[in-house]
Amino acid sequence: MNPKTLFWIPALLRLAFMFVIAGVCWWIAGPIAGLVVALLLVLGQIFLQLSYLSQLGAWLDDSESAKLPDGWGAWTDVFARLYRLRRDDERSQKELSEWLARFRQAMHLLPDGVAIMDDVLFLEWCNPAAERHLGLTLERDRGMRVTNLVRHPDFIDYIILGRYEQPLTLSLRDRKLICQIIPFENRRQILVTHDATESARIEEMRRDFIANASHELRTPLTVIVGFLEIASATPDLDAASRAAHLKLMTEQAHRMQRLIEDMLTLSRLESVDYPMRAEPVVIAPLVEDVLQEARALSGGQHEVTASVDGPDIEGSAEELRSAFANLASNAVRYTPPGGKVKLSWTNGPAGPQFIVSDTGIGIDQRHIARLTERFYRVDKSRSRETQGTGLGLAIVKHVLLRHHATLTIKSEAGKGSNFIVTFPATHERATLPR
Known part of the structure; x- marks a missing residue:
C-alpha cells in the first residue's frame, strides 16, 4: 500500500473519532458542550503535535539513536524511521571511523613521507615520515603553505614549474630525498617523499668497493705483467734476476689470492643464501x-x-x-x-x-x-x-x-x-x- 495512504487513513480515523465524541456530547449536553469538547480535543491534538515537534527539534541537536523519543499515532512511524536511519548512519560512521583509523595507522607505519595539500599548497595533513623528512610538525604547521615550510630553492622551483611527471632529488636536513607531487581530486595534491640516504650510501660503498678492489688488484697484476714482459723481451736473462722476478711475482700472486679469498669470504658472510649453522x-x-x-x-x-x-x-x-x-x-x-x-x-x-x-x-x-x-x-x-x-x-x-x-x-x-x-x-x- 502507498505510504501516503498508510499515513492518512489513521489520521482520518482519529479525526472521525474526535468528531464522534464531540457529536455524542452535542447530543447529550447540547451544541455548546459539543463545540467545547471538539475545541478541547483539537487543542489537545495541537499541543501533542507541538510537543513531539519540540522533542524532535531537541533530538536533532543531539541526534543519537538511544535518545530518540517514543511517539504516538503517526509519530510512532516517523520516529521508527528516524531510528532506523540514525542506526544505519551510526553504523556507517563507525565503519568509516574504523577505516580511517586503519588508514592513519598504515600511513604512520609507512616508511615514505605523505603530505596532503590543497590546490594552493596549504598543508592539510602529513604522516610522521613526512615530518621527519621535511622538518614539519602537523599540529603547528597545519594550514600553512608548504613552500614557506620547506624553503629550498630546488623544491620551490619544482613547485612553481609544475613538472610533476619526474621526481625531484633533494638534499635536505642531511638526507637525500626523492620528492614527487601527485595531483588528485580537483583541489588536492599529495607530496610523497622517499628517503634515499641509505640507498645512496650503499651505492657509494659499492663504487668505493669496486674502485678499491680494482686498485688493489691492479698493483700485483702490473708487477706480474711487467716481469713477464721483461722475461719475454730478454730471453737470456741471468738466473739471479729471473729468480728475483719469479719471487716477486709469486708474492704478488699470493697477495691477489688472499685478496680474492677475503672478498669471497665477505660476500658469503653478507649473503642470505648462506645462513650461519650454529x-x-x-x-x-x-x-x-x-x-x-x-x-x-x-x-x-x-x-x-x-x-x-x-x-x-x-x-x-x-x-x-x-x-x-x-x-x-x-x-x-x-x-x-x-x-x-x-x-x-x-x-x-x-x-x-x-x-x-x-x-x-x-x-x-x-x-x-x-x-x-x-x-x-x-x-x-x-x-x-x-x-x-x-x-x-x-x-x-x-x-x-x-x-x-x-x-x-x-x-x-x-x-x-x-x-x-x-x-x-x-x-x-x-x-x-x-
Whole structure:
C-alpha cells in the first residue's frame, strides 16, 4: 500500500473519532458542550503535535539513536524511521571511523613521507615520515603553505614549474630525498617523499668497493705483467734476476689470492643464501690454532701468548676462527718487532669475551669509527708492507653480526690497542670435555 495512504487513513480515523465524541456530547449536553469538547480535543491534538515537534527539534541537536523519543499515532512511524536511519548512519560512521583509523595507522607505519595539500599548497595533513623528512610538525604547521615550510630553492622551483611527471632529488636536513607531487581530486595534491640516504650510501660503498678492489688488484697484476714482459723481451736473462722476478711475482700472486679469498669470504658472510649453522664450538683448540698462526706470521719477532679461561659457546667454528685470526694477524702486523701480543678468552660481565691486546703503534681516535669499513687503512704503506688486504676487520664485523656479538676497540696512538669481542650470554654453553 502507498505510504501516503498508510499515513492518512489513521489520521482520518482519529479525526472521525474526535468528531464522534464531540457529536455524542452535542447530543447529550447540547451544541455548546459539543463545540467545547471538539475545541478541547483539537487543542489537545495541537499541543501533542507541538510537543513531539519540540522533542524532535531537541533530538536533532543531539541526534543519537538511544535518545530518540517514543511517539504516538503517526509519530510512532516517523520516529521508527528516524531510528532506523540514525542506526544505519551510526553504523556507517563507525565503519568509516574504523577505516580511517586503519588508514592513519598504515600511513604512520609507512616508511615514505605523505603530505596532503590543497590546490594552493596549504598543508592539510602529513604522516610522521613526512615530518621527519621535511622538518614539519602537523599540529603547528597545519594550514600553512608548504613552500614557506620547506624553503629550498630546488623544491620551490619544482613547485612553481609544475613538472610533476619526474621526481625531484633533494638534499635536505642531511638526507637525500626523492620528492614527487601527485595531483588528485580537483583541489588536492599529495607530496610523497622517499628517503634515499641509505640507498645512496650503499651505492657509494659499492663504487668505493669496486674502485678499491680494482686498485688493489691492479698493483700485483702490473708487477706480474711487467716481469713477464721483461722475461719475454730478454730471453737470456741471468738466473739471479729471473729468480728475483719469479719471487716477486709469486708474492704478488699470493697477495691477489688472499685478496680474492677475503672478498669471497665477505660476500658469503653478507649473503642470505648462506645462513650461519650454529654448532658447539670448543674454544681452547680454536684459540690454540689462532695462536700458532699468529706466531707463524710473527716469525719470532714478537712475544705472542694466549690464555683460555671461559666457557665454550654456540656458533660457527670456521667463521669464529677467521674472525679471531684476522684480529690476531692485525695485532702482529701493527706491532713493531719486540712487542707483545696477547690473546685472551674469558667470561666477562656481559658474556664470553675474546680480547686481543698488543703493544703496537696504536690507533688515533679519529680512525676507530671507520676501521671496519672495507679497504680502510690507518697506515696504507705499513699495510702493504705487511701484506694486508684491507678486508680483515670488515670480515670480523660481519662474522660478529652473524653471532650477535659486538666489537669494542680501545686504543691510543703510540700505546697499543685492545680489541674486545663480546658474545651474548645466551651463546654460552657448559664447558665441553677437551
